[in-house]
Amino acid sequence: MTDAAITVEGLRKRYGDVQAVDGVSLTVERGEFYGILGPNGAGKTTTLEMTEGLRKPDEGTVRLLGESPFPRNPALLRRMGVQLQASAFFEKLTAREQIRTFASLYGVPAERADAMLETVGLTEKAGTRENRLSGGQAQRLSIACALVHDPELVFLDEPTTGLDPQARRNLWDLLRAINGEGRTVVLTTHYMDEAETLCDRVAVMDHGRVLRVGAPAELVAELGVDSLEDVFLQLTGREYRQ
Amino acid sequence: MNPKTFASLSRAMALGLLRDRTAAFFMLVFPLMFLVLFGALFKNDSTARAEIVQVGRVEIFDSLPREEREGLEEVLEIRRSDDREKALEEVRAGDVDAVVWQEGDEVRLRYSAADQVRAGNARALVGSVVQQANIAATGQPPAYALTARQVEDESLKAIQFLTPGLLGWAVAMGAVFGSAFTLVNWRKKRILRRLWLAPVSAGTVIAARVGVSVALALVQTAVFLGVASIPYYGLELSGHWWLAVPLVVCGTLAFMSIGLVVGAWAKTEEAANGVAQVVILPMAFLSGAFFPLDMAPAWIRTVSGLFPLTYLNEAMQDVLSRGQSWGAVLPVMGGLLLFAAALTAVAARLFRWDDA
Structure with missing residues (x-):
């Protein structure tokens, strides 16, 4: 039994002709801020979803906090918080109603839900319906919904995609704070500056494989380039993706 | 099943439904408009003096x-x-x-x-x-005398026929659209996935959704019977009218199962809407919800015999207007539940967690 928060070994997943994930192994330590980087279609989201237990891998094993997410493991689900790529909200509900509904799924009282809304700075928008929130507000709400039950392990799928610089910087502060409280955070992103400032370690993926794992600064030094972005381009090439 | 989770999910679903003005109108107000209009239109139909x-x-x-x-x-x-x-x-x-x-x-x-x-x-x-x-x-006494009398209660006015039929149609619309839209929308917005990742049992989620639909159908029943009973329309309920309640519950389950199949198959709300209409409109017309089918050609009556709404309407009329009791209701309830079970099994086969 390993003490790591996440251990993933030899994950493979095939969709029809496409080998979306082709033998991914990762280890995330407890309390670590871990980034999965890669161009569109690299297999980041599929890897993340298999790790969360949303999809069953064709091959390979996943251990989260020492337990297997398969079959569906409610005790483990209580200890992890997941933000899906699309903001998964109940239709026509206000921000407060959303987070209170999610809170009730975990048996968390409404006061705690309201406090979480405050933490992400959405108290003023509590009465606003999900479809009238701005992109940044919706992202913050979905992160708040993922954190409402105080999980040890947090998965975030492209949390800052489509946000303006202000909203991104705000979210970064929020994410750093989450990690600072001792939670293990795994996020996917294709913003290198984001990975560079936030992540303790990153895994660069392409074509369903992990190309390189390491702390951003180490990777930069190792490849003798100026930034993580250069690392990324050197590893994944410059052709257009999707 | 956690009662708090159940309550809060039910609330979220009910709010989502009622705040969608278009959906709420078509499911709740639209059928009632038919009752109000048709009831007034055919008010004096039966006197025919x-x-x-x-x-x-x-x-x-x-x-x-x-x-x-x-x-x-x-x-x-x-x-x-x-x-x-x-x-x-x-x-x-x-x-x-x-x-x-x-x-x-x-x-x-x-x-x-x-x-x-x-x-x-x-x-x-x-x-x-x-x-x-x-x-x-x-100056002779008549050789033969004819005494004729209607078999139904002499008060069998149009409203006695319209109320059960239109109520059945309303219940069918609400349940089919409600469950089809929920399924498509939750898949599209990834709420299905999100719920999978929460420590909540599938039973709780399904019970909440069924509970909301059944509650809406019962509210519709109360409103329909209430409106039809005002003196202007003059619905007279027969003795076992309350058997309409278990009938409506079973009918809701049967129609929700149709909605589940539609929702499991359809990729978008638009597609679900189209398919649901294609199912509901002919069913409503051919089930005797709007007009009696006694005069219809045999093949129409055969087709009509395939729709659960036909049996629901028949049984609703039996208990609301014709003074019948358990005997008329139990076989229909059993049939509706069987139908629900069969179609739910089909929906389970078609079910997808997401569109990918």
Whole structure:
């Protein structure tokens, strides 16, 4: 039994002709801020979803906090918080109603839900319906919904995609704070500056494989380039993706 | 099942449904509008009292004993006038059904063929009065007597038929659209996935969704029966009317299962809407929800026999208007539940967590 928060070994997943994930192994330590980087279609989201237990891998094993997410493991689900790529909200509900509904799924009282809304700075928008929130507000709400039950392990799928610089910087502060409280955070992103400032370690993926794992600064030094972005381009090439 | 989780999920679903103005209108208000309109339109349908104008003296009417005359007036309204031309004009205009006057021993009746049923009615009634008078004139007792009576409660007015039918249709619409939209929308917005990742059992989620639909259907039932019972419409409920409650519950389950199949198959709300309409419209028309099918061709009645709504409507009429009891309801409830189980199994086969 390993003490790591996440251990993933030899994950493979095939969709029809496409080998979306082709033998991914990762280890995330407890309390670590871990980034999965890669161009569109690299297999980041599929890897993340298999790790969360949303999809069953064709091959390979996943251990989260020492337990297997398969079959569906409610005790483990209580200890992890997941933000899906699309903001998964109940239709026509206000921000407060959303987070209170999610809170009730975990048996968390409404006061705690309201406090979480405050933490992400959405108290003023509590009465606003999900479809009238701005992109940044919706992202913050979905992160708040993922954190409402105080999980040890947090998965975030492209949390800052489509946000303006202000909203991104705000979210970064929020994410750093989450990690600072001792939670293990795994996020996917294709913003290198984001990975560079936030992540303790990153895994660069392409074509369903992990190309390189390491702390951003180490990777930069190792490849003798100026930034993580250069690392990324050197590893994944410059052709257009999707 | 955690009751708090159940309550909060039910609340989220109900709010989502009721705040969608278009959906709420079509599921809740639209069918009620039909009841209000059709109820008013067909209000006097069942009386069908023929109205004739009598010009001058007509022996056979004038010499009728009072008791018989009152009996006749239940089905025939006789108005007196002195102006035959004006009365004929009224017949042509369709304001009255016929004009009657006497010339010597001849009773003359003039009617318009525009409304054949009412004209025939007036003719038959006046004819029978003439026959009776003839028999009476012979001084012999009549050889045969006919006593005829309607099998239903004599109050079987149009509203007695319309209320169960339109209510069945309303319940069907609400349940089919409700469950189809929820399934498509939750898959599209990844709420299904999100719920999978929360420590909540599938049973709780399904129970909440079914609970919301059943509650809405029962509210509809209460509103329909309430509106139809106001004196203007005059619905009279027969003894076991409360059996409509378990019937509505079973009907809701059956129609939700149709919605589940539609929702499991359809990728978008638009597609789900189209397919649900294609299922519901013919079912509503051919189930006897809007008009009785007794006169319909045999093949239509065969098709009609395939729809759960047909049986629901029949059973609802039985308990709401025809004074029937458990005997009429239990087989239908069983059938609806079987139908629900079968289609839910189909939906489970078609079910997808997401569109990918």
